[in-house]
Amino acid sequence: xxxxxxxxxxxxxxxxxxxxxxxxxxxxxxxxxxxxxxxxxxxxxxxxxxxxxxxxxxxxxxxxxxxxxxxxxxxxxxxxxxxxxxxxxxxxxxxxxxxxxxxxxxxxxxxxxxxxxxxxxxxxxxxxxxxxxxxxxxxxxxxxxxxxxxxxxxxxxxxxxxxxxxxxxxxxxxxxxxxxxxxxxxxxxxxxxxxxxxxxxxxxxxxxxxxxxxxxxxxxxxxxxxxxxxxxxxxxxxxxxxxxxxxxxxxxxxxxxxxxxxxxxxxxxxxxxxxxxxxxxxxxxxxxxxxxxxxxxxxxxxxxxxxxxxxxxxxx
Amino acid sequence: xxxxxxxxxxxxxxxxxxxxxxxxxxxxxxxxxxxxxxxxxxxxxxxxxxxxxxxxxxxxxxxxxxxxxxxxxxxxxxxxxxxxxxxxxxxxxxxxxxxxxxxxxxxxxxxxxxxxxxxxxxxxxxxxxxxxxxxxxxxxxxxxxxxxxxxxxxxxxxxxxxxxxxxxxxxxxxxxxxxxxxxxxxxxxxxxxxxxxxxxxxxxxxxxxxxxxxxxxxxxxxxxxxxxxxxxxxxxxxxxxxxxxxxxxxxxxxxxxxxxxxxxxxxxxxxxxxxxxxxxxxxxxxxxxxxxxxxxxxxxxxxxxxxxxxxxxxxxxxxxxxxxxxxxxxxxxxxxxxxxxxxxxxxxxxxxxxxxxxxxxxxxxxxxxxxxxxxxxxxxxxxxxxxxxxxxxxxxxxxxxxxxxxxxxxxxxxxxxxxxxxxxxxxxxxxxxxxxxxxxxxxxxxxxxxxxxxxxxxxxxxxxxxxxxxxxxxxxxxxxxxxxxxxxxxxxxxxxxxxxxxxxxxxxxxxxxxxxxxxxxxxxxxxxxxxxxxxxxxxxxxx
Numbered sequence: 001x002x003x004x005x006x007x008x009x010x011x012x013x014x015x016x017x018x019x020x021x022x023x024x025x026x027x028x029x030x031x032x033x034x035x036x037x038x039x040x041x042x043x044x045x046x047x048x049x050x051x052x053x054x055x056x057x058x059x060x061x062x063x064x065x066x067x068x069x070x071x072x073x074x075x076x077x078x079x080x081x082x083x084x085x086x087x088x089x090x091x092x093x094x095x096x097x098x099x100x101x102x103x104x105x106x107x108x109x110x111x112x113x114x115x116x117x118x119x120x121x122x123x124x125x126x127x128x129x130x131x132x133x134x135x136x137x138x139x140x141x142x143x144x145x146x147x148x149x150x151x152x153x154x155x156x157x158x159x160x161x162x163x164x165x166x167x168x169x170x171x172x173x174x175x176x177x178x179x180x181x182x183x184x185x186x187x188x189x190x191x192x193x194x195x196x197x198x199x200x201x202x203x204x205x206x207x208x209x210x211x212x213x214x215x216x217x218x219x220x221x222x223x224x225x226x227x228x229x230x231x232x233x234x235x236x237x238x239x240x241x242x243x244x245x246x247x248x249x250x251x252x253x254x255x256x257x258x259x260x261x262x263x264x265x266x267x268x269x270x271x272x273x274x275x276x277x278x279x280x281x282x283x284x285x286x287x288x289x290x291x292x293x294x295x296x297x298x299x300x301x302x303x304x305x306x307x308x309x310x311x312x313x314x315x316x
Numbered sequence: 317x318x319x320x321x322x323x324x325x326x327x328x329x330x331x332x333x334x335x336x337x338x339x340x341x342x343x344x345x346x347x348x349x350x351x352x353x354x355x356x357x358x359x360x361x362x363x364x365x366x367x368x369x370x371x372x373x374x375x376x377x378x379x380x381x382x383x384x385x386x387x388x389x390x391x392x393x394x395x396x397x398x399x400x401x402x403x404x405x406x407x408x409x410x411x412x413x414x415x416x417x418x419x420x421x422x423x424x425x426x427x428x429x430x431x432x433x434x435x436x437x438x439x440x441x442x443x444x445x446x447x448x449x450x451x452x453x454x455x456x457x458x459x460x461x462x463x464x465x466x467x468x469x470x471x472x473x474x475x476x477x478x479x480x481x482x483x484x485x486x487x488x489x490x491x492x493x494x495x496x497x498x499x500x501x502x503x504x505x506x507x508x509x510x511x512x513x514x515x516x517x518x519x520x521x522x523x524x525x526x527x528x529x530x531x532x533x534x535x536x537x538x539x540x541x542x543x544x545x546x547x548x549x550x551x552x553x554x555x556x557x558x559x560x561x562x563x564x565x566x567x568x569x570x571x572x573x574x575x576x577x578x579x580x581x582x583x584x585x586x587x588x589x590x591x592x593x594x595x596x597x598x599x600x601x602x603x604x605x606x607x608x609x610x611x612x613x614x615x616x617x618x619x620x621x622x623x624x625x626x627x628x629x630x631x632x633x634x635x636x637x638x639x640x641x642x643x644x645x646x647x648x649x650x651x652x653x654x655x656x657x658x659x660x661x662x663x664x665x666x667x668x669x670x671x672x673x674x675x676x677x678x679x680x681x682x683x684x685x686x687x688x689x690x691x692x693x694x695x696x697x698x699x700x701x702x703x704x705x706x707x708x709x710x711x712x713x714x715x716x717x718x719x720x721x722x723x724x725x726x727x728x729x730x731x732x733x734x735x736x737x738x739x740x741x742x743x744x745x746x747x748x749x750x751x752x753x754x755x756x757x758x759x760x761x762x763x764x765x766x767x768x769x770x771x772x773x774x775x776x777x778x779x780x781x782x783x784x785x786x787x788x789x790x791x792x793x794x795x796x797x798x799x800x801x802x803x804x805x806x807x808x809x810x811x812x813x814x815x816x817x818x819x820x821x822x823x824x825x826x827x828x829x830x831x832x833x834x835x836x837x838x839x840x841x842x843x844x845x846x847x848x849x850x851x852x853x854x855x856x857x858x859x
Contacts, residue, residue, distance in 0.1 A: 036742040044485070044774040045774070046477055046478070047479065047480050047481070047482070047484070050478045050479070050480050051480050054480065080395050080396075080547070082394070082395055082396030083395055083396050083397060083398050083547045084398070084400075084531065084532075085395070085532055085547055089532075089546075089547075090395050090546075090547060090548065093546050093549055094549070152582060156582070156586050157585075157586070163583075163586065163588050164579075164582035164583050164585070164586035164588055165574060165579055165580075165582060165583035165586070165588050165589070167387060167572055167583065167588045167589060169550075260575060260576045260579065261576065261578075261579050262579065263574035263575075263576065263579045263580070263583060265546075265548060265549040265573075269575070270395065270548065273394035273395055273396075273548055274394075274395060275738070276394065276738050277394055277395060277396045278739075279395055279396065282395055
């Protein structure tokens with residue numbers, strides 16, 4: 001067990017290193033460098049050169065990579081090329097927002113969707129199952145901005161509750177105040193992840209339900225609820241945890257549409273702004289944070305799968 | 317000082333052109349006598365004129381109320397937001413600059429200047445030596461007194477070839493700055509510049525403290541001090557109690573970035589923010605229909621254009637670019653794309669928003685017949701002419717599409733290639749043979765033409781190089797005779813209109829939206845939010 005986890009950790013570390021190379025050199029391919037973009041339409045050759053030198057962009061690329069990697073390992077994300085502010089300053093507020101929104105969404109969205117999905121698997125083909133399938137498939141098809149627009153129209157403009165845009169800081173707010181503060185983004189995101197989670201948990205449980213040992217349990221006369229929760233669910237945990245982990249990673253890194261629509265600063269918008277301003281240091285730092293989020297979440301998912309499934313612990 | 321609002325009912329009794337004129341006069345702070353003369357000239361009775369004038373003058377008597385908090389929603393914002401005045405690039409930077417800093421001079425709505433940190437501005441007869449007598453008793457936010465050393469440090473950051481300043485081109489004619497005493501500095505110029513105090517009133521010349529190198533916060537002399545600054549998120553200013561002048565009426569002024577225009581509009585309509593920049597033209601009627609929400613529009617010299625490079629094979633063809641100019645459906649662009657919030661362009665950058673505008677140049681209009689004549693002369697036949705466009709400003713792409721459609725009717729084949737705005741200024745603009753651009757207004761005609769039309773200017777889009785033009789542009793800077801100055805500026809504008817080659821179909825207004833409870837709006841036509849001059853004067857009526 002320990003060696004398995006260690007091996008997964010090792011693979012994770014190699015992944016992070018590989019990604020760091022891709023991120024670093026990938027950002028160098030973008031046309032125009034930070035000095036050029038920062039000066040924008042106003043750029044002249046002379047002030048571009050002056051700024052380039054000040055930002056250290058005149059060093060060889062591999063030197064830039066090595067010093068960056070060493071700094072990153074020691075927790076120094078560097079200084080933004082476009083504003084001379086430490087990256088950690090740029091990230092802190094947004095990281096907080098992102099973590100709050102994704103945690104609250106996960107706390108609300110994940111248990112509800114799993115319950116709904118498992119219940120659908122309990123009575124496959126029932127009216128409840130069909131309605132749920134219909135709704136979740138429609139939700140998969142609805143893009144985030146559509147759901148968000150609909151929610152704003154209904155809640156803000158028709159009912160007059162909630163904020164069209166999340167203005168103001170989350171600092172010093174309690175749990176319920178935060179829920180109110182981010183109500184619409186959380187609802188939108190819950191809809192987005194719910195559809196996938198419902199479909200996947202239903203499928204995973206149903207899949208197990210077709211195996212011979214469940215058939216045996218049914219023949220023994222075990223009640224359906226007990227079969228699902230005692231016999232089937234443990235074996236379905238692996239795939240379900242995987243989907244949950246992927247969705248959580250998405251909540252941290254990929255909710256750009258929701259962030260922009262509700263106008264609150266988060267990590268996903270920041271990386272897009274980083275690309276637009278060719279702020280390589282920022283892109284690299286964020287890229288690494290995103291990569292590590294994925295790696296950690298997948299590691300947790302794998303460990304959960306090991307724990308729930310003895311066959312994975314003792315491969316032939 | 318603004319005496320009345322655009323939608324004042326009494327204005328409805330006047331004809332459209334008179335109304336516009338009156339609004340413009342009003343914005344530029346003309347005297348009561350000028351307004352009355354103009355109104356009576358327009359056929360209004362003395363009594364009616366007086367009623368109109370006193371009705372509207374009443375608005376001006378509203379004394380600002382202290383207190384309250386406003387949230388102003390910006391658009392462009394990101395990790396490159398900065399508090400270093402020399403590196404300002406966006407409207408958001410300019411606005412914050414005004415909150416936190418002061419400058420030697422302050423621009424007025426008519427693009428003149430009034431003294432700010434300089435109490436008195438003097439020059440010698442040929443405008444080559446400028447003396448600034450500095451205001452005494454001005455305090456920085458950290459309590460330090462403002463002196464000549466701060467001015468010298470600030471100004472020297474814009475000087476020299478290795479300056480990273482975005483505005484160094486405005487002060488290249490300054491040879492050196494000298495300290496006369498603690499409260500007097502002098503600029504010695506290598507060539508005359510009668511407009512120097514205006515240039516120094518613009519965004520980048522905000523006074524920073526002597527020796528400042530760290531701009532994570534702003535220690536200035538402005539009406540608000542930094543309470544919070546997070547690049548790409550928000551800036552909050554708290555009233556600076558020791559501000560030397562009038563202004564800074566709010567307890568707190570927040571500047572919050574909402575990049576997406578739909579989200580910004582939602583936030584504004586829902587009342588989450590008090591004002592928003594860059595109202596999309598489509599939403600103008602929507603905002604006008606809501607009680608308590610107003611349009612905050614400034615007629616400006618900002619423009620979109622299509623520039624052919626005169627140093628390249630195909631695009632140097634004179635008949636090609638003449639045809640392009642004749643193919644611009646200017647009326648339709650202003651009405652259709654800008655919903656009237658713009659004005660016709662005349663293929664030269666200096667429109668009526670500038671002091672030195674020349675009204676004598678005939679307006680160029682859509683003229684398919686002349687265009688066809690030029691097109692046939694060009695010998696291009698059905699050869700595709702590539703035009704690169706990006707959404708750099710409203711109308712930037714449409715001007716190309718309209719031209720393409722009109723072109724089709726006369727057999728011209730424009731191949732409009734739309735590219736992303738990301739990286740446009742670095743990799744397309746000034747490089748492609750024919751491409752679009754968007755320009756902000758500059759404080760004077762001379763600065764605008766020096767930046768983009770002088771033969772050796774870094775941003776000379778068409779590479780047009782006319783010795784007469786270059787020479788005249790320098791001469792006029794020292795011209796003190798008003799008539800001669802006007803004639804020279806007319807000649808300059810005519811030359812661009814006739815020879816430069818670019819099509820400039822439309823000037824766009826700066827169109828923002830603001831709640832009616834927000835007072836103290838400024839109308840300096842250089843940028844959004846009243847030329848970014850409004851932070852000083854904003855106040856809340858319901859505070």
